[in-house]
Amino acid sequence: MKSEKIRFWSILLAALILRCVNVKGRSIQYDDAFSILLAERPLGEIVRGTAADTMPPLYYFLLHFWIMLGQQVWFLRLLGILFSLGSVAVLYFIIRFLFNSRAAFWASILTAISPLQIYHAQDIRMYAPLAFFQLAYWGFFLRILEKSTPKPWVNWLGLVLMGALAMYTHNLAVFGLCVPVISLAFLRKWKMLGKFLLADLAIGLLAAPWLAMVPGQISKIQTAFWTPRPGVAELVQAGILFVGTLPLPGIWLLVVAVISLQAVALVLLESWKDGEGKGAVRLLQALAVAPPVLLFAASYLMRPVFVPRGFLVSSFAFLGLAGRAIGKNRRSGSGLIIALLFGVAATISLPYQISFREFPRSPFQEATNYLAEEIPSGAVIVHDNKLSYFPMTFFGRELPQVFLADAPGSPNDTLAYETQKALGIFPQASIEQAVHLKDEIFFVVFTRVLVEYRNLGEKTHPSLRWLGENYTLIEEEKIGDLTIYHFTRPL
Numbered sequence: 275m276k277s278e279k280i281r282f283w284s285i286l287l288a289a290l291i292l293r294c295v296n297v298k299g300r301s302i303q304y305d306d307a308f309s310i311l312l313a314e315r316p317l318g319e320i321v322r323g324t325a326a327d328t329m330p331p332l333y334y335f336l337l338h339f340w341i342m343l344g345q346q347v348w349f350l351r352l353l354g355i356l357f358s359l360g361s362v363a364v365l366y367f368i369i370r371f372l373f374n375s376r377a378a379f380w381a382s383i384l385t386a387i388s389p390l391q392i393y394h395a396q397d398i399r400m401y402a403p404l405a406f407f408q409l410a411y412w413g414f415f416l417r418i419l420e421k422s423t424p425k426p427w428v429n430w431l432g433l434v435l436m437g438a439l440a441m442y443t444h445n446l447a448v449f450g451l452c453v454p455v456i457s458l459a460f461l462r463k464w465k466m467l468g469k470f471l472l473a474d475l476a477i478g479l480l481a482a483p484w485l486a487m488v489p490g491q492i493s494k495i496q497t498a499f500w501t502p503r504p505g506v507a508e509l510v511q512a513g514i515l516f517v518g519t520l521p522l523p524g525i526w527l528l529v530v531a532v533i534s535l536q537a538v539a540l541v542l543l544e545s546w547k548d549g550e551g552k553g554a555v556r557l558l559q560a561l562a563v564a565p566p567v568l569l570f571a572a573s574y575l576m577r578p579v580f581v582p583r584g585f586l587v588s589s590f591a592f593l594g595l596a597g598r599a600i601g602k603n604r605r606s607g608s609g610l611i612i613a614l615l616f617g618v619a620a621t622i623s624l625p626y627q628i629s630f631r632e633f634p635r636s637p638f639q640e641a642t643n644y645l646a647e648e649i650p651s652g653a654v655i656v657h658d659n660k661l662s663y664f665p666m667t668f669f670g671r672e673l674p675q676v677f678l679a680d681a682p683g684s685p686n687d688t689l690a691y692e693t694q695k696a697l698g699i700f701p702q703a704s705i706e707q708a709v710h711l712k713d714e715i716f717f718v719v720f721t722r723v724l725v726e727y728r729n730l731g732e733k734t735h736p737s738l739r740w741l742g743e744n745y746t747l748i749e750e751e752k753i754g755d756l757t758i759y760h761f762t763r764p765l
Contacts, residue, residue, distance in 0.1 A: 289386035323696030333400035358395030381597025
């Protein structure tokens with residue numbers, strides 16, 4: 275028992291260390307900065323902003339109070355890291371409950387080194403809390419199913435509470451919460467199914483104030499989001515992300531893709547052949563497969579919502595199956611091969627993932643520092659779009675910065691007007707309005723945007739064309755994949 279506790283805390287320590295690597299140096303991106311800027315607002319404005327957006331307010335509430343303790347980037351990321359560590363611990367107890375401590379040991383090791391889990395642990399977003407609440411919900415579901423406590427009401431209360439918290443964290447939580455109902459229907463446990471439907475009704479009643487906003491948000495998603503309809507490529511990418519990471523440079527992409535898909539195939543094969551604890555294995559399979567399948571199907575009924583972070587919790591079930599396969603077959607070829615594949619994929623993926631500094635994690639702080647040193651009094655910084663404006667506003671709040679509006683009704687037009695009002699941030703309708711007769715202009719644009727315009731047959735960016743016709747270009751500075759143009763008004 276003592277040795278098991280030592281192993282458990284050692285795994286949590288290793289998970290913490292891996293999630294803290296480069297936690298200060300990793301650049302924030304648009305979504306991170308959006309979370310911070312909205313969370314800094316009063317609670318009423320947060321509700322207003324999220325109601326017009328597509329995410330519930332719970333994470334922003336948590337971040338609102340977390341910011342009061344510290345505003346450094348590493349500290350803001352620590353909130354997600356703590357939730358991620360909580361998920362490692364919950365998974366350990368779930369797998370030990372279903373199988374044994376050996377399977378739990380391997381499952382938690384794989385979770386500790388998972389590039390996908392590490393990436394979203396460091397996000398200043400709601401995905402790590404969402405996965406934790408959903409995983410805890412599943413844990414209570416399994417305990418209820420196994421009748422493992424003399425006080426069943428405790429498990430029911432925990433299940434309803436975790437379900438409600440998940441619903442207030444992300445709208446896609448519903449795809450994970452409906453898996454127990456589907457499983458019970460397949461198992462033909464009608465009496466238990468009735469109880470779960472009542473529990474889900476209780477969750478729905480608790481989430482009703484937010485659910486009233488969802489129809490309008492679904493309508494927004496239909497016209498203002500860029501995610502493509504999923505196909506075979508997206509399914510393959512999701513499989514790779516369960517083991518490795520994307521993107522990767524050169525030959526490493528092929529290597530990790532092959533390793534990851536082999537690992538997925540072996541884990542699924544071993545779990546299908548597993549004759550011991552068959553019921554528990556099948557439940558994990560359902561938890562691993564059902565949310566992605568439901569999201570895939572939903573993407574053909576409305577605007578695509580098939581994104582791997584939307585079914586992040588499914589990777590925990592998959593890692594549980596992998597831990598079971600390794601623990602059971604650790605002395606045979608299959609268990610060793612699965613462990614080796616996960617280890618090699620993480621070894622290749624993590625260094626690149628940790629050091630990645632391109633879109634959307636461009637070197638915004640370095641660009642902001644450069645502008646802070648160069649910009650004279652009376653000048654203005656104009657961003658081509660919100661994706662660079664938000665992060666650079668976080669790093670340089672005192673700088674005079676504006677950004678150009680997305681084309682109305684385009685897939686990139688995702689910042690609702692009510693959200694703009696809640697943030698107190700509004701785009702400029704045109705480059706002419708943005709410069710507003712300023713004598714000096716610093717125009718910030720992603721290099722990839724310039725390439726996209728050239729690929730469309732345009733000689734240059736439309737805003738750069740206008741600036742070139744009305745101002746004189748005196749300097750061009752490249753900082754990573756950002757390009758900063760310095761224009762001055764002709765004498």
